[in-house]
Amino acid sequence: xxxxxxxxxxxxxxxxxxxxxxxxxxxxxxxxxxxxxxxxxxxxxxxxxxxxxxxxxxxxxxxxxxxxxxxxxxxxxxxxxxxxxxxxxxxxxxxxxxxxxxxxxxxxxxxxxxxxxxxxxxxxxxxxxxxxxxxxxxxxxxxxxxxxxxxxxxxxxxxxxxxxxxxxxxxxxxxxxxxxxxxxxxxxxxxxxxxxxxxxxxxxxxxxxxxxxxxxxxxxxxxxx
Amino acid sequence: xxxxxxxxxxxxxxxxxxxxxxxxxxxxxxxxxxxxxxxxxxxxxxxxxxxxxxxxxxxxxxxxxxxxxxxxxxxxxxxxxxxxxxxxxxxxxxxxxxxxxxxxxxxxxxxxxxxxxxxxxxxxxxxxxxxxxxxxxxxxxxxxxxxxxxxxxxxxxxxxxxxxxxxxxxxxxxxxxxxxxxxxxxxxxxxxxxxxxxxxxxxxxxxxxxxxxxxxxxx
Numbered sequence: 445x446x447x448x449x450x451x452x453x454x455x456x457x458x459x460x461x462x463x464x465x466x467x468x469x470x471x472x473x474x475x476x477x478x479x480x481x482x483x484x485x486x487x488x489x490x491x492x493x494x495x496x497x498x499x500x501x502x503x504x505x506x507x508x509x510x511x512x513x514x515x516x517x518x519x520x521x522x523x524x525x526x527x528x529x530x531x532x533x534x535x536x537x538x539x540x541x542x543x544x545x546x547x548x549x550x551x552x553x554x555x556x557x558x559x560x561x562x563x564x565x566x567x568x569x570x571x572x573x574x575x576x577x578x579x580x581x582x583x584x585x586x587x588x589x590x591x592x593x594x595x596x597x598x599x600x601x602x603x604x605x606x607x608x609x610x611x612x613x614x615x616x617x618x619x620x621x622x623x624x625x626x627x628x629x630x631x632x633x634x635x636x637x638x639x640x641x642x643x644x645x646x647x648x649x650x651x652x653x654x655x656x657x658x659x660x661x662x663x664x665x666x667x668x669x
Numbered sequence: 670x671x672x673x674x675x676x677x678x679x680x681x682x683x684x685x686x687x688x689x690x691x692x693x694x695x696x697x698x699x700x701x702x703x704x705x706x707x708x709x710x711x712x713x714x715x716x717x718x719x720x721x722x723x724x725x726x727x728x729x730x731x732x733x734x735x736x737x738x739x740x741x742x743x744x745x746x747x748x749x750x751x752x753x754x755x756x757x758x759x760x761x762x763x764x765x766x767x768x769x770x771x772x773x774x775x776x777x778x779x780x781x782x783x784x785x786x787x788x789x790x791x792x793x794x795x796x797x798x799x800x801x802x803x804x805x806x807x808x809x810x811x812x813x814x815x816x817x818x819x820x821x822x823x824x825x826x827x828x829x830x831x832x833x834x835x836x837x838x839x840x841x842x843x844x845x846x847x848x849x850x851x852x853x854x855x856x857x858x859x860x861x862x863x864x865x866x867x868x869x870x871x872x873x874x875x876x877x878x879x880x881x882x883x884x885x886x887x888x
Contacts, residue, residue, distance in 0.1 A: 511824070512870030514831035516842055517863050524849070525856040603733065610735035611832065621738055634745030642734050642742060649733035 455631035456640055466623030467644065473540055473619055474606045480545030481605070485552025490582065492553060493560050503553070510550030515611050519543040523615040540612035540619075548605055555597040559590035592663050599656030603649045610645070620644065676854040677861045687844030688865055694758070694840055695827045698765040702826075705766055706773025713778060724774075731771035737832045740764040744836045761833030765826065772822050780815035781807065813884050820877045827870060841865060 456463070488507065492500050510518070523539035534542070563586050571581035613622035624641040628634045677684070712724035731739065743764040748754055755763060784807050792802035834843035845862035849855050 508871060508874050509867060511874040512828075513863055513866045514828035514842070514870075516831040516834070517845075517859075517866055520846065521859045521863055525859040528856045607733070607735040610737050613737070614835065621735065625741075628745070634741070635749050638738065638742045638746055642730075642738055645734045645738065646730055650729065653733060 451636060452633055453636055455627055455633045455637055459627050459631075462623055462627065463620065463641075463644075466618065466620035467648075469537070469617065469623075470606070470609050470619040470621075470648070473537065473544070473609045473612060473617060474602075476541045477544035477548055477609065478602060478605055480541060481548030481552050481601075484546065484549035486556050487553075488549060489553035489556025489560065492557050494578065494582065507550040507553055510547050511554075515544065515547050515608055516614055518547050519611060519615050536612070536615045536617045539615055540609070540617040544605065544608060544612065547608075548601060551601055551604075552598070555594050555601065556590070558597070559594040560586055562593055563589050589666075592660075592666050595656065595660045595663065599653065599660070602656070603653050606649050606652070607645065672857055673854055674857050676848070676852045676857055680848055680852075683844055683848065684841070684861065684865060687839060687841035688869065690758075690838070691827070691830050691840040691842075692869070694761060694765070694830045694833065694838070695823070697762055698769055698826055698830070699823060701762070701766045702769035702773050705770030706777055709770055709774035710777040710781070713774065714781075728771045728774055731768050732775070736765070736768050736829050737835060739768055740833055740836060743767070757836060757838050760836060761830075761838045765829060765833065768829070769822060769826050772825075773819065776815055776818040776822065779818070780811040783814055784810050817877070817881045817884055820880045824870070824873050824877055827873060828866075831866075 488503050492503050492507070495503070519540065522543040523534065523536060526539075527533045560582075567585055567589070568578075568581055571585045572578070576584070609619055610621035612619055613625060616622060620641060624637050628637050631637070709724050709728055712720055713728070715721055740761065744760050747760075747763070788806055788810070789802050792806040793799070797805065830840055831842040834840060834846060837843060841862060845858055849858040852858060
């Protein structure tokens with residue numbers, strides 16, 4: 445067989461600082477992507493519900509296209525092809541945030557739209573009857589109720605984003621997946637390194653998934669109408 | 670910037686070959702992951718706690734780690750640990766099947782649990798056997814509820830097949846990235862690749878929306 449079956453943890457012990465840097469980049473990449481995705485996604489979601497029809501149609505096309513194209517393809521296109529159309533070049537990290545963020549925004553917008561549409565129309569009518577403007581009604585009456593209903597779906601998107609940030613390794617963003625590949629390349633201990641990194645991702649994602657369930661259970665009554 | 674699209678027209682059969690493999694991989698994965706998901710869901714409902722615990726851990730683990738890392742793990746670690754040697758296609762198929770089975774099992778479990786216990790009790794009190802209750806009462810109600818979630822998983826799977834390009838399976842992403850490296854026509858090749866995915870994926874996304882609208886949960 446020619447393979448050494450014994451477990452050797454020295455690749456991990458010797459490179460723990462390198463891997464920790466990867467964890468930090470993974471978290472920063474996820475955080476910035478979530479921030480971008482949330483800002484754009486909330487705007488797109490609200491606009492698809494209330495904007496003029498041509499605007500809503502263009503945004504629907506954007507959302508459905510993002511849902512149809514793999515993130516890997518979007519990241520590769522953003523990093524390698526987009527700079528050819530513009531006078532600017534991008535670092536892998538910036539391309540990662542842009543690609544993951546705009547991909548995520550489509551999914552956030554669907555969550556926002558579903559949340560807003562789930563609020564009974566009587567709420568909007570009542571707010572308008574009280575003399576509020578549409579913008580006031582959305583901001584003060586609809587969004588606060590819809591936001592609570594969005595928590596579980598948004599939480600899944602946070603977990604998905606942390607997992608998906610590993611795809612940025614393909615454009616050489618120095619996040620955890622990429623760093624572990626480099627260590628495997630140097631030490632040739634894939635068993636120890638990849639198994640360890642799987643556990644690290646599990647430890648990053650699982651508490652988020654369970655934590656959001658817990659927050660939602662506490663807040664759920666506030667979202668009932 | 671000048672563009673030369675002849676690289677696409679010249680290599681059209683290659684890109685279609687890649688797209689064909691993408692579809693083949695997605696279909697084979699789902700064909701294996703449907704029974705795989707049922708098996709995991711069944712294991713999570715057995716009375717034996719160790720079996721339940723194992724199945725739960727398996728599902729949670731595969732749902733909360735990156736698919737791309739699972740692909741690497743199966744590619745590098747499985748042969749070392751188990752002496753199983755798979756072809757590249759087999760390796761990608763195995764990794765995606767493990768992942769999608771975990772997601773499917775949650776779908777099946779949620780579908781079965783969504784049927785109120787009174788339905789089962791009523792069936793039993795009418796003298797049906799446990800198997801008859803499952804086949805005639807529970808499943809006919811659970812299957813329509815499971816379909817929309819399965820359709821969403823299918824679309825995710827179709828996109829996730831792009832991740833096995835990292836272990837050199839000749840599906841659309843791998844073929845596209847290779848062609849980019851050989852031809853240096855970066856923008857043309859990557860755009861054509863994205864458009865091909867769009868042509869295949871857009872109708873699927875629309876179909877999923879339609880299924881979700883069509884099959885609303887009715888008590």
